[in-house]
Amino acid sequence: MSPAVLSLTALRKSVPGGRVLFAGLNLEVAPGEIVAIMGESGVGKSTLLNLIAGLDQADSGGVAIDGVALESLDDDGRTRMRRDRIGFVFQAFHILPHLTLAQNVALPLVLQNLNAAEATSRAMTILDSIGLPGRAGDRPSQLSGGELQRVALARALVHRPALVLADEPTGNLDPETAARILALFVAEVRGSGAAAILVTHSERAAAVADRSLNLTRDGLVHAG
């Protein structure tokens, strides 16, 4: 069996004021595996994603990506880990308005110091594959919500990450568009060979995952 892309060990996190979000949380995600995480609002789903991305720090326990413990890295090290190994998809898209679509998608590559021409070329290729051919020079203001989320998906995968973190990727979309984006998400993630954590409220979205887990105060339990 391949070593896990993501390992969470006895993770505990509380918020200011002392309320414990979760404790004793364990999880292992294998390469290529898609895991959906569900739970009520305020239970700490987004906080969990932040811990996995190294954007927040746990009270105790460990997070390892590709066998590297995030606790052993400083801020710059965690940032480089995100840059090279992780892709992100957000509910609010977060596409930079003053860059072209190709530039938005190519950002992770140029942050890795790939030259601009090569980065843009790879961005255009992936934009073609997600259904936005010939739109590389467009600005985000010219796109619909569904199209913006496609661009976000392209940006999350363009640098071939080991792990994709998706936070409510269909939360801002109508059901039809959401279904199309989910299908595209699964196809593209599986095609890239990356593992993915999909945080969602939607049973329908969770259904596309290999595993669905509920986040509770005591950790992750199998959903349904």
Added chain:
Amino acid sequence: MPAERRPLSRTALAWMMVGEWRAHPGRVVTAALAIAIGVALGFAVHLINGSAQNELAQAVRTVNADADLQVHATTPLGFDERLYPALARSPGIAAASPVVELSARFGTGPSRSLEGGGLTVLGVDPLRAATVTPSLLGRGAAPAAGAKGFVPESLFDPRAIVLSPAALSASGGKVGEVVTITAAGRTVDFVVAGVLSGAASDPQVAVLDIATAQWLFGSLGRLQRVDLKFASGANPAAVEAALRARLPADAQIVTAQSEARRGDNLTKAYRVNLEMLAMMALLTGGFLVYSAQSLSVARRRPQFALLRVLGLERRGLLAQVFVEGALVGGVGAVLGLGLGLGVAVGTLKFLGGDLGGGYFRGVSPDLVVTPLPILVFFILGLAAALLGSLLPALEAARAQPGIALKDLGDKNDPNAKPAAWWGFGLLAAGGAAAFLPAVGGLPLFGYLSIGLMLAGGVAAMPWLSRVLLSPLQGAGRRNVSIDLALKRLWGAPSQAAVALCGIVASTSLMVAMAVMVASLRGSVDDWLTEILPSDLLFRVESGGFDADTRARIAKAPGVRDILFQKTLPLRLSSDMPPLVLLVRPVDKARPDASLPMIGRILDAPDGVTPVWLSEPAARLYGREVGERMVLPLGGANPQVFVAGVWRDYARQAGAIAIDQSDYTRLTGDDLRTEASLELKPGATPAGAARAIRAALPPDQAAQVQFFETRQMRAIALRLFDSSFALTYALEAIAIVVGLAGVAATFSAQTLARTKEFGMLRHVGVLRRQIILMLAVEGGLLGAVGVIAGLGLGLAMSQVLIHVVNPQSFHWTMETRLPLPLFASLTVALIAAGAGTAVLAGRRALSADAVRAVREDW
């Protein structure tokens, strides 16, 4: 395996920067222009002053020629000519050339300006000068165009004179023609025998035979200068030291270095203060860059957070904001250098080299540009922009990306108490720096104090906004617009501070300058009233009134009471510009009846001559009341007693007052050059002037100049105002830059709140209510800015009045407040704040309210 560390991605930086600038070009241009204006003003003032200073130095070199060493008389009375052979025989001296140096003018009438005629007459021995100072004879250089091959030996003709090109032009004559020259009270005709080599911009110099000069201008037995040439192999320092020990009190050694220092000391404080004033605009520009960058960082907080999430390290964000600031500063500095060069060229061409201080009046210098100032002002522009970017860059890098990504970009935390210790710490440090002494004659700690106070004042703005707005919290209960405006301002004091920092900086600097200028003008006005109590003044430029003439004048019809005096330059140190010896009747028991005394007054011990020092003289030479000093007068070496200090705003190089009987006893000189008189009831100034002219010998009657006291006072105040004309202009520019900053900042902050306005419109707030809310916000911000600017400016004005002025110009003054200016400034700033906020609000409200709420950025 941990990910490898790579250099910063230039592509990412470039994409982000170009995208931001394309989206908001106006803000970048405003910030760059603010830097450009600051650099341009500083660079132009520096170039103009530097060029004028260079021209003055050149003029001094022309008159002093190329001697290795000179012995100068401490006063125009000169020293005994027997010193010359003693100097010529001194060890280490190869040759010596005696010189008579007189201040003169062309023609017979009085000079048209208060400064005099501007011609220097040099009497030289052609054979000696040919060895020691050949340039005075024009040797080694081609004769000027049109000159008829000047031969130095022609100077042996007692009616021959040789003129510099500038002097020939001023005389209106030609080679071979007769010109009339007046010096030492005598008028003589000469034939122009030739023209010295040199440029038309060089000073006016006339050279003639020394014996002729002594004979015709009543200077027999006296010399003003001896030029010396070292023997080959002589040790200059040793020769100088040996000579110095043998010189009488009325002679001093002057070297090229001491002349350079003297010229530099004369104008240093003026030049540095003017350049510091010009730098205020750059400082304001730096604060505007801070405003622009702070707003830009606040608005882009989620964008930066995304970049951090996607893998941009902290230093990458720091670099991003810093490089943006550096490019703004670099472009602004280059623009400013070009603009400054243009302003300097235009000013020198059309207005000459004087920027108002009067030090360079009449000087028409060529522009001198050297690489160092270009580099220095470029770096200053860059540094202002980088300093302005420092805090925003640190804030951008400090933000937690996970939280900032979901932030609306507008952090309002009404519960957070704004920190004040940082601002108060800087203010306290500024106050402490004001008590430190001058460095090299310059009030560097005074400027540091002002800079620290400014930074402290701006840093304390969030706290001050909260304190000032707290009492108003209940004021808006009946009006939703006012309530919303007050709650926002109270809840977001940091945002208010960012909006206000540019205007607080420029307003406080302007208030400080205005209080200083008003205080100085008021003090000068009072002083003029005290020193000009009489009805009529008159003076003769050269020579003077002897006792018989004075007696005749005193009996002239219309004259009730008259006071004669004499002023002459006196060198106390070869490094310092000459001060003025003021010879007049002084009541030794009550000197305050004769002079505007300040501080304690002492009686001189028996047998010791008392003198009274002007405030600048006391400060420049470090003399205290009660001390003794040597007064180098008339070959004697008298110890005099400093009996008091008097206020004087006219002579920045200092003045020493001495009772006329003491002066005549010490020097034997009984001539007086000036008089002030009171008229008998019913007498008119014109009638008295006619009567006095009739009492004078004919040649003096033609030379004497009369001034009515009223005119003098008006002229003095006009000169004062023209001296500060540039100050007013620089203040106005700083305020305009500050107001532009307010407009840009309010506009940016308002436009960034489009989503908030959309939400308010959704919940039923009327469009006009939002406009009113913005007007109240803008007006209140303007009012807070005025209060802070006035308070800070008043504190800084005390540093200008009690530290910078005494340390730079060696005078003190009482504080006076220009209240009408404060009132108009208050109205202008509140109106500008409210007006700008409303205009920007109209633009923001023109966007579709529904779309505004859906906007993510």
